[in-house]
Amino acid sequence: MSESSRKFFTLNLSESRLFSSQLRKRKNRINEDVEQGIADPNFFSRYLSRPDDYEQMTLIEMAKKHYWARRKWCKHRVEPVVRILPDFIGKKIIPDTDLYESFCRQQVLLNSRYRSFEEAKRDLPTWSGRYAELIRPTENPSVDLGIVEEEFEDKTHPEEEWLDEWMQASAMAPNFRALEATDLGLRDIDRNHSWSRGLLDNPTIHEKIGFVNTLRQVVQDTHDSGSSTSLPTLSRQQQAAHDLVLDSLRSNSTIRLIISGGAGTGKSTLINAIVRSTRELFSNENSVRIMAPTGVAAFNIGGSTIHHELGITADKSQSYKKLEVERCRQMQVDFKNTKLIIIDEYSMIGRKILAYIDLRLRDIFGTKESFGNISIVLVGDMRQIPPIFDTPLYAEGGRELQLTGNHSYSKFKQFVRLEQVFRQSGVEELEYREALSRLSDGKSTVADWNLFATRSYTTLSVEEIHSFRHALRLFPSKDEAASYNEERLRELGFPVARILLVNNCLTAEGASSDDAKGLQNILLLSKQARVMLRKNYSTQFGLVNGSTGTVKDIIYKEGDESPGNIPIAVLNSTNISVQGCMKNPLWFLSFLSQQTGYHLPACHASGFNYHLSCVGQ
Numbered sequence: 001m002s003e004s005s006r007k008f009f010t011l012n013l014s015e016s017r018l019f020s021s022q023l024r025k026r027k028n029r030i031n032e033d034v035e036q037g038i039a040d041p042n043f044f045s046r047y048l049s050r051p052d053d054y055e056q057m058t059l060i061e062m063a064k065k066h067y068w069a070r071r072k073w074c075k076h077r078v079e080p081v082v083r084i085l086p087d088f089i090g091k092k093i094i095p096d097t098d099l100y101e102s103f104c105r106q107q108v109l110l111n112s113r114y115r116s117f118e119e120a121k122r123d124l125p126t127w128s129g130r131y132a133e134l135i136r137p138t139e140n141p142s143v144d145l146g147i148v149e150e151e152f153e154d155k156t157h158p159e160e161e162w163l164d165e166w167m168q169a170s171a172m173a174p175n176f177r178a179l180e181a182t183d184l185g186l187r188d189i190d191r192n193h194s195w196s197r198g199l200l201d202n203p204t205i206h207e208k209i210g211f212v213n214t215l216r217q218v219v220q221d222t223h224d225s226g227s228s229t230s231l232p233t234l235s236r237q238q239q240a241a242h243d244l245v246l247d248s249l250r251s252n253s254t255i256r257l258i259i260s261g262g263a264g265t266g267k268s269t270l271i272n273a274i275v276r277s278t279r280e281l282f283s284n285e286n287s288v289r290i291m292a293p294t295g296v297a298a299f300n301i302g303g304s305t306i307h308h309e310l311g312i313t314a315d316k317s318q319s320y321k322k323l324e325v326e327r328c329r330q331m332q333v334d335f336k337n338t339k340l341i342i343i344d345e346y347s348m349i350g351r352k353i354l355a356y357i358d359l360r361l362r363d364i365f366g367t368k369e370s371f372g373n374i375s376i377v378l379v380g381d382m383r384q385i386p387p388i389f390d391t392p393l394y395a396e397g398g399r400e401l402q403l404t405g406n407h408s409y410s411k412f413k414q415f416v417r418l419e420q421v422f423r424q425s426g427v428e429e430l431e432y433r434e435a436l437s438r439l440s441d442g443k444s445t446v447a448d449w450n451l452f453a454t455r456s457y458t459t460l461s462v463e464e465i466h467s468f469r470h471a472l473r474l475f476p477s478k479d480e481a482a483s484y485n486e487e488r489l490r491e492l493g494f495p496v497a498r499i500l501l502v503n504n505c506l507t508a509e510g511a512s513s514d515d516a517k518g519l520q521n522i523l524l525l526s527k528q529a530r531v532m533l534r535k536n537y538s539t540q541f542g543l544v545n546g547s548t549g550t551v552k553d554i555i556y557k558e559g560d561e562s563p564g565n566i567p568i569a570v571l572n573s574t575n576i577s578v579q580g581c582m583k584n585p586l587w588f589l590s591f592l593s594q595q596t597g598y599h600l601p602a603c604h605a606s607g608f609n610y611h612l613s614c615v616g617q
């Protein structure tokens with residue numbers, strides 16, 4: 001999409017490239033006409049011999065403003081996105097390394113004015129020395145290094161190209177390529193490790209097999225005793241939305257309401273207030289249900305996923321599938337007292353899923369009235385994540401379910417927009433938040449651009465860059481993400497368990513990890529590895545698709561080893577905490593996996609392909 005709407009220009013500054021382009025210039029006649037706009041191998045040489053009028057321009061300025069065609073310099077009508085090679089984004093650039101020297105060389109060539117290499121380097125022995133000189137603010141106040149952050153090599157792999165970006169995202173598996181072709185898990189350090197040693201610290205591990213059930217009980221007790229947590233006094237807008245819903249419920253009519261608002265505008269607070277009042281009104285816990293499109297969203301709001309609550313299986317078919325009679329009967333009992341359904345993160349609800357919700361509720365409530373004639377409130381922000389394998393609610397045309405979805409959506413006649421932002425934050429964050437808000441409205445200003453540029457990778461100090469070395473990284477392709485995950489695992493220095501997954505049927509055995517939604521045939525794990533759960537187990541405890549955590553230990557049965565056996569347990573501390581329950585809950589992944597045909601439903605979470613990382617987490 002971006003390729004078709006923007007112009008790109010590649011500037012290759014790799015040492016071998018510049019050398020060969022210089023040589024070629026000497027040997028061959030240059031065919032200037034075909035080169036502009038795509039990649040001009042001689043751009044650098046031409047820059048060195050630029051006309052005097054362009055004396056003050058840096059290489060990057062030149063590449064953004066001008067191109068060479070028909071033996072002369074021309075001006076771009078639309079500024080291209082300049083891709084600089086080699087690409088340093090995502091690489092650890094540590095001083096006193098060859099990589100740092102190359103990085104500095106690139107920065108100097110891009111951002112200073114010169115007519116030869118010697119002049120660019122100012123006769124200093126190293127490029128890093130010249131770079132340090134260049135970025136010293138008093139000496140070179142006008143140097144702008146922000147551009148480099150925008151540049152990246154498009155490394156989308158051919159096999160990914162047939163998928164639209166939203167389709168790729170919809171697969172919701174952040175790291176498809178498994179770390180299989182590696183010696184990790186097969187080295188002496190891995191084979192000689194005593195994999196059952198963890199039993200000494202966790203002798204009762206076998207007794208904890210009922211972990212999820214135990215948690216469920218504890219949380220239930222906590223909910224029973226903790227339901228009186230106080231909510232802030234609602235703002236005028238929140239109160240108006242709250243009253244709209246409650247008045248409708250009191251008068252026994254149905255409401256279809258959309259509550260919209262950006263981050264921190266008190267949507268969750270309002271949901272909690274409505275839930276509380278509704279339960280009080282009907283003296284029934286089940287009078288209101290909270291649902292969300294993804295496990296993480298559902299967990300955040302204390303609800304369940306739409307798919308789970310309404311018995312919807314995700315598939316690509318265009319037609320609605322009715323529930324089996326027995327299941328439908330069970331749900332009718334379950335939903336008997338339900339008067340209101342609140343659906344959070346509604347920007348991710350597409351026409352197909354809305355149609356499904358509508359039709360399913362008609363089945364459950366045994367009526368042809370839309371949504372089974374019960375009240376529905378959609379909450380969220382349309383400017384956020386779009387639907388998955390579906391089209392947005394406002395889209396038109398399409399097939400059977402999508403058209404039904406349009407009809408279902410047309411029932412939402414009432415709309416409340418929450419404007420006031422309540423979340424406390426410092427001045428710097430406030431400025432940033434406002435800039436983001438303008439960005440989402442397509443109304444960015446130059447000041448916003450400058451603000452974002454202050455966080456550009458290339459303007460950060462080396463120490464600061466280093467401090468992000470363990471941050472979650474996003475990569476343009478899954479291969480790069482997988483390589484980074486492998487590098488991280490190696491760097492951790494612990495023995496690596498090579499866990500070969502046992503498939504429960506032939507189809508599963510033949511399935512690639514792509515078909516298996518990112519569940520990998522071989523999972524390599526070590527202590528301190530960052531992992532992500534790939535299945536929704538329990539929204540109540542945050543054991544949901546997208547929860548991340550760190551492996552604390554991998555425990556094998558006495559006599560079992562890696563590779564070859566499946567561990568009894570992978571102890572993993574998550575980044576979420578179940579309030580009032582456990583400060584540091586553990587996933588017992590292998591226990592969980594045994595419920596699902598011996599798949600460890602996890603993947604590495606140090607680096608992700610960015611096409612796949614941002615949805616549903």
Ligand SMILES: Nc1ncnc2c1ncn2[C@@H]1O[C@H](COP(=O)(O)OP(=O)(O)OP(=O)(O)O)[C@@H](O)[C@H]1O
Nearest residue numbers: 232233234235262263264265266267268269422423
């Ligand atoms: N009426 C209010 N008065 C004071 N504080 C409030 C009010 N409403 C919400 N808050 C506070 O503002 C913060 C953000 O609220 P909340 O989490 O409900 O917003 P949100 O819109 O759901 O945010 P997000 O979209 O980021 O999840 C919370 O700390 C909440 O306690």
